[in-house]
Amino acid sequence: MDAVFQGLGEALFSGVWCRRVDATYVKTREAGRIVSVAVIIAVGVNTEGQREVLGLKVGASEAEPFWTEFLRGLNRRGLRGVKLVISDSHEGIKAAVSKVLKATWQRCRVHFMRNALAHAGKTQRRMVSAAIGTVFVQETAEAAKTQWRSVADQLRAKFPKLSALMDDAENDVLAFMTFPKAHWTQIYSTNPLERLNTEVKRRTNVVGIFPNDASITRLVGAMVLEQNDEWSLNRRYMQLEGLQTLCDTPPTRLSAVAR
Numbered sequence: 545m546d547a548v549f550q551g552l553g554e555a556l557f558s559g560v561w562c563r564r565v566d567a568t569y570v571k572t573r574e575a576g577r578i579v580s581v582a583v584i585i586a587v588g589v590n591t592e593g594q595r596e597v598l599g600l601k602v603g604a605s606e607a608e609p610f611w612t613e614f615l616r617g618l619n620r621r622g623l624r625g626v627k628l629v630i631s632d633s634h635e636g637i638k639a640a641v642s643k644v645l646k647a648t649w650q651r652c653r654v655h656f657m658r659n660a661l662a663h664a665g666k667t668q669r670r671m672v673s674a675a676i677g678t679v680f681v682q683e684t685a686e687a688a689k690t691q692w693r694s695v696a697d698q699l700r701a702k703f704p705k706l707s708a709l710m711d712d713a714e715n716d717v718l719a720f721m722t723f724p725k726a727h728w729t730q731i732y733s734t735n736p737l738e739r740l741n742t743e744v745k746r747r748t749n750v751v752g753i754f755p756n757d758a759s760i761t762r763l764v765g766a767m768v769l770e771q772n773d774e775w776s777l778n779r780r781y782m783q784l785e786g787l788q789t790l791c792d793t794p795p796t797r798l799s800a801v802a803r
Contacts, residue, residue: 567606568741572754581757582606583744583764584614587737588626593780595736597772598623600764602757611640619644628723630734633659633716651716653680654733663706672706675699680732685721692718726783736781740771 567584582605586598599618603610626647631637632655641649657673664672675695682688692714700707720732730736744764754760775781 568745568748570745570748570754570760571752572757572760574756578753579604581760582610583748583760584611585737585740585744585764585768586614586618587740588623589730589782591625593782595775595778595781597768597775600761600768602760602764606634606636608636608639611636612644615640615644628719628731630720630731632734633713648719648722649716650719650731651713652732652734653717653720654735654738656713656717660706660709663703663709672699672703676710679718685718688718688721689714730782740768743767743771 567582569580569582571578572581573579581602583600583602584606585600588596588598590596599614599621601610601614601617603614626645628648628650629637629641629645630650630652631641632652638649641647657676660676661669661672675698679688679691679695682691692710696707696710696714699710720728723731744767747763747767748754748760751763754763
C-alpha cells in the first residue's frame with residue numbers, strides 16, 4: 545500500500561538532514577496463504593533538532609526495488625536536504641540510498657558490533673568488544689581511523705575474518721565522525737528506530753495474522769503518528785549547534801500521502 549500517514553494533513557520538515565531506516569516483519573493473509581511482509585519505517589531529524597516520522601510502507605520484501613520505490617516516494621512528497629542515512633548493512637538499502645538520495649551512509653555501529661563478535665568465540669567476545677570500543681572513544685575522526693586500523697592489525701592473526709570485516713567496514717562505521725561532534729552520540733546507530741520497531745512488533749504480535757496489508761498500515765500508521773506527536777512535544781533530540789551548517793535547502797512541506 546502506497547499511502548503513508550493517511551489523514552495526517554501536512555508535516556513540516558525544515559531540511560531533513562538525518563534519516564534512519566529499518567524494517568520489521570509481520571504476517572498477513574494473501575490469496576488464501578499466510579505470508580511474511582516487511583514494514584519499513586523512516587525517521588528523520590530536521591534542522592531544528594526535532595525527530596519526525598517520515599513514512600512507512602508495507603511490502604513483500606526488502607529488496608533494492610522496494611527501498612528505491614519507498615525513497616522516491618518520499619522525494620515526490622518533498623523530502624530534500626538529506627545528508628546522512630543510518631541503517632544496518634542491508635545491500636538493498638545501501639543501493640537505494642546511493643541511487644535516490646546521494647547522501648552519506650552510516651553503518652549502524654551496534655549492528656556492526658554484532659556482526660564482528662560473530663567471528664569470535666564466546667570467551668573472546670568481551671576482549672574483542674573492548675578492543676574495538678577503544679576506537680569510539682577517540683576525540684577526532686583521524687584518531688579513530690588510526691586506532692581502527694591498529695585494532696584490526698592486532699586481531700588479524702587470531703581473527704582473520706574479523707579483521708577483514710573491519711577493513712571493509714571502516715569508512716561506513718566511522719562515517720558519523722565526519723559530522724559535528726555534538727551529534728555523534730545520536731547518529732552512530734539506529735537505536736532510536738529499533739525502540740520504535742520493538743513497540744511495533746509488540747503491538748502487531750497481539751494481532752498475530754493481519755487480514756491484508758491495509759490493516760497493517762492502519763495499525764502501524766496510528767502508532768507512528770502517536771510517536772510523531774510525542775516527539776513534537778519533547779525537547780530537541782539534537783543540539784542546534786552545527787545543524788544550521790548542514791542545511792542547504794529552504795523549509796519544505798512534506799505532504800501526507802505519497803503521490
